[in-house]
Structure formats: C-alpha cells, structure tokens
Amino acid sequence: MQNHPVYTDNDPQTELSTLNLGPTHPATHGVFQNVLQLDGERIVSGVSTIGYIHRAFEKIAEHRPFYQITPLTDRLNYCSSPINNMGWHMTVEKLLGIETPKRVDYLRIIIMELARISDHLICNSVLAVDTGAATGFFYVMEYREAIYEIYEEVCGSRLTTNIGRIGGFERNFNAIAFSKLRKFLKEYPVVLKEFENLTKRNRIFVDRTKDVAAVTAETALNYSWSGPILRATGVDYDVRAMEPYSSYEDFEFEVPVGENGDVYSRYLVRNEEMWQSLRLIEQALAKIEKEPSDIFHADVPDFYLPPKEEVYNNMEALIYHFKIVMGEIPTPNTEVYHAVEGGNGELGFYLVNDGGRSPYRLHFRRPSFINYQMYAPMSKGMLLSDAIINMSSLNVIAGELDA
C-alpha cells in the first residue's frame, strides 16, 4: 500500500539517528521508553525499556490477606479497574469454593461490561486523536464520566474502584445507580454511532490506519497475544466465550473478529465489542428483574464482611468480622488459575495458596505486558508516524505493563 511503505532493503544510510520515544511522551500514553534507531523517518531497530512504574504487586500480595489485594488489582489496568477487581474476587471464590447467586453474577457483568466500554472508548478515541481527530475524543469522554458516575454510586470511587468484595458487592445497587445506568444505555448508543460516523469511513482516519502494522494470526498466537488485537487477526479467542465465568453462558453475544490484524481492524473490533457490551448490559438488566432484588452477595459469613451496624451490636457478626480481618479462617492448600477477559485480553490470576491468610505466591498474567513485547520487533521498517498509531492501537496501559 502506497501510504505506508515498509522498507525492506538492507542498505540504510550509514548514519542513523537515535530517538528516545518516552519515557514520558504524549504519544506513549504512559511511562515507558522506546529507543529507536531511525533512518530518516523509517525505524531501523528499536529497544523497549519498561518497568518505570513497577510497584512489586506480586511481592506485596504475599503479605496481605485476600481482601486487601483487591486495591492492588485496581492499579493494573486502571482504565478498566472493575474487571481486575472482579477477576481477583472470582479467583478467590474459585479457590474457596464460593458459589455466587445469579443476581451477583449479573450485577458483576453490568459493571464489567461498563468497564470494557470505558476501556475501548478511551483506546479508540485516543487512536483518533493520534491520527489528528481530537473532536471525537472530547465528545465521547463525557460518557466515560457517565460510567464513572455509575461506579461512584455502586462503590464510592471512580478510577481505582476497589469495587465489590469476595462473594459479591459491599452494598446493593441503589435506585440512582439504576437510573444512571438506564440513562447511559439510552444516550450512549447515539454517541457511539456518531463517533463511528466520524471515524469509520473517514478518509483520513482510514488512510492512516488501514494496513498499518498488519499481523497474521500465526504471529499473534506465537507471541501469545490476546484480547481485541488477537481477535483483529481473525482468531476468535475470547475468555468470556471459551471459559464462561460469572454466568456469561446465560447471555447472547457475539465475538467480533477482524480480517487483517491491522490498526483499522483493531479499531473495528473494539468498536463492535462496545456494541456487544451494550447488548450484554441490556440482557443483564432484564435478567435482574427476575431475581430477588435484595441479594447482592453470597451467603458466606466466613469470608464476606458483615455490615458494620451488626458488628457493633451482634456477637456473631463481631466474631466473623474479627476472624476475617485477622485471617483466622483456614483456606485450602492448593493452586488455582483463573482468567477473565480484560480490556486488553486474557487477564489471569495464578494463585498458590498454602492455607494461610495471604497467598504463598500470586502471579498476574497481564495482557499488556505480553502483548507489548512484539512492539519493537514489529516496528522494524515502519514509519515513525505509523509506529505511534500502532502503539495507541495496542492500548498498552503502563500499570498493567509493569505491575
């Protein structure tokens, strides 16, 4: 394609220029560095340096009881914290053998799909910004705010949500949360449609993104890619469909796949996933109507903190509270791997437990980390401006990259 020449000749200029892309650069959307060797505008080689915001979560987790690890997971992919939170809760529930009621599963799906929308929304609109269209970004940002307001009603915080508890939610969804959710469902499709109209067939956007950084399915699988960027290459691997968790098997949704694995396909896949997420939320709302409205957590007093008013007035609740906080309750001595479909792909939690109050070993399988390792090799021969677009379409989140 004429617009995006990928140079293959082995005769570069004798003097290459070095460009430090990052660690802090608006186009990197996070703190990580690429040292690029440039021949004019063409990238000859690149070296990725990461770890600038490494916070040793895996080590910290070995010293914390299970319920205190949730706030650490917030800070992995902070564009969709609730998915990380719930993925962690479900891992612990799997370990402890806790069965959650259907209503809890559906409420979780609502929150997780909202998080997915906000994640993809940022990625796609920032991709548009990087191609020069700032309008769409400012327009849809209002609806990320609407999503954050729903989180706020449910858990009290916005970005690093710490939403839910092991066994369910810390409180029931209130009427304001539902009304905000309905308002969002009514208004957002119009906006998403308009954003699509702005970009999907926009000549400038399509020219900038089509056939950029095209990846074949074999290469993507070889590099263990997952999530929208893997599906853009045509592999229909979605954890929600392959290994349904949180009752995803009760829902009807489609797993969109792309054809070329290029930046434009990734954009299309993310866009379609937002429509599917809206479908899932609609279905979940309908299903919740049929469930008893006062259930928002599993009946597991051994692991679910009792309400504070009971702790102060009721002996039994006080004992449970004490036992949970002090980690007095025995847990199985085994290991568990649980994966959820995060905003960027398969977010896995590998938890090795020795029966104590905190994990013996906890490993996060972080999709951004694994997806990003191909960035430097795939940038070879690309134009610098294409490499920037490629980076925003990979949606690398520094928190998830470094853990």
Place this chain on the structure above:
Amino acid sequence: MGKLTNEDLLKKINDKFKDSVTVLGEPFGLVTLETGREQIIEVLTWLKNEPALQFNYLTDITAIHYPEQEKSFGVIYHLHSLTNNVRVRLKVFLKGDDVHIPTATVVWDGANWMERETYDFFGVIFDGHPDLRRILNVDDMEAFPMRKEHPLEDPNRVDKKDYFFGR
C-alpha cells in the same frame, strides 16, 4: 471444541512420556504435570505440535520459590489449547544452586519477556535465551526480589507474629 477430556490428555501424555512426566493432580480441573529440565522443551514442543492436542497458546511462564525444599525453584508453564479449549500446567523444579533451564523461546517467541520477567524476579537462568536481561527492575540490581529470603517488611516487626493471635 471441548472434545478433549482430562482423561484423554493424561492417557496421551502417559503413552508418550511414561517415565519422564509425572502427574501432580488436577486442581480445579487443570491438569498439572511435573517434568525435568532435560525433557521440558521436548514436552512443550510435543504438546504444541501433537495434532490431537494442539497446545498452541503459551499463556504464561512464571516461577515459585520453596526455600525449604531441596529443589527449591519451580518454573511453571501454563499452556492452552485453543482448538480443544483445554489448559495444562507444567512444572519443572530446579535446585537452588543450579537454576538453569532451557529457554522456551525456541517454541514460542512470546516466551521471551515471560522468561525475562521470571529471571528478573527469581534469578532462573534460561539457557539459550536471546536477550536475558532484567525487565522490570533496574539493571544494576543484585538481588532477585521475589525469592523468599527477601522479606517485604522489617523482619524485626513483631505486631503481626502469629503467636500473638494464638496461632
């Protein structure tokens, strides 16, 4: 999808690697195997290429440290067969003074950073790795921080000791 059961998988593995692979169990339905570092690449390659299994997706590589065991380091591989929708976990235990294991980058290019991360935190040396440097920690760091001999908190701190709580 979903044609391959754990029994079939175990039978196939037993037929092929009767002596070199032992089954550790199936916690939560995930077949867990142990093998030695001499066979690990052969086992990984076979699992990936065997037409009936096709564990073509390397989910994760990580490690674990059990200081009290003779073979104190475990390298843990998670594989996923996308065609059969089955996962498998492989473990290789290494002695603390000889933490060498062949690299899996010959099977999957994606193993590159996973092994670098494992090296960075546990000091497991992947022989033949194209670029075995630290990845998240600073280059001049000397310790391997996820090893259990490095406590996170002040080891003299007593307010969290179990005996204060009757444990």
